[in-house]
Amino acid sequence: KAGVTQTPRYLIKTRGQQVTLSCSPISGHRSVSWYQQTPGQGLQFLFEYFSETQRNKGNFPGRFSGRQFSNSRSEMNVSTLELGDSALYLCASSLVSAVSSSGANVLTFGAGSRLTVL
């Protein structure tokens, strides 16, 4: 079956612009999580969506937002881009979410969207 698909794979923006990234989870997966990966900070959790509801949120400013659609596809948006937002943004899907799962929430990751802010 198809894996987690993220688009676009690469993009370049300038400071002050906004960007929208898309993630299509594995068919049947209802949870989508987003992570920011940078060389200095590693993977940092942004948020998780399950059944169109935000279930968990990391410690990022309000410029970072997301949503999930009824078909489980998710988008994340970053407004007023800063140089420090340059990163690989990873999306991961899983069958279940935090509230309802046994806890061993295995994530399947997409290849990521690499954002460069100039």
Next chain:
Amino acid sequence: AQSVTQLGSHVSVSEGALVLLRCNYSSSVPPYLFWYVQYPNQGLQLLLKYTTGATLVKGINGFEAEFKKSETSFHLTKPSAHMSDAAEYFCAVSDRRDDKIIFGKGTRLHILP
């Protein structure tokens, strides 16, 4: 709050030698523990996970990890390194209460010929 510490951002081993990647965690409740691997230009793939039961967990590609509660560790090992093992490895912990998965900063494994 949960946290994960991976000792060594870069580890180099010779082909055929033992691979040991260290991971220590902090969690106020018994955790779930994971190791993921990331190859260049790819997302992360699950290597193995510990939930309950046997503390020695076997994963894909010959890797295994042992959960040691007394040491709060979950080190990853492989008896004999292969060139194809060169990648970045991430240890992760999940709190049984809210399942948010926290990753370590990663260890890049280099295999020397």
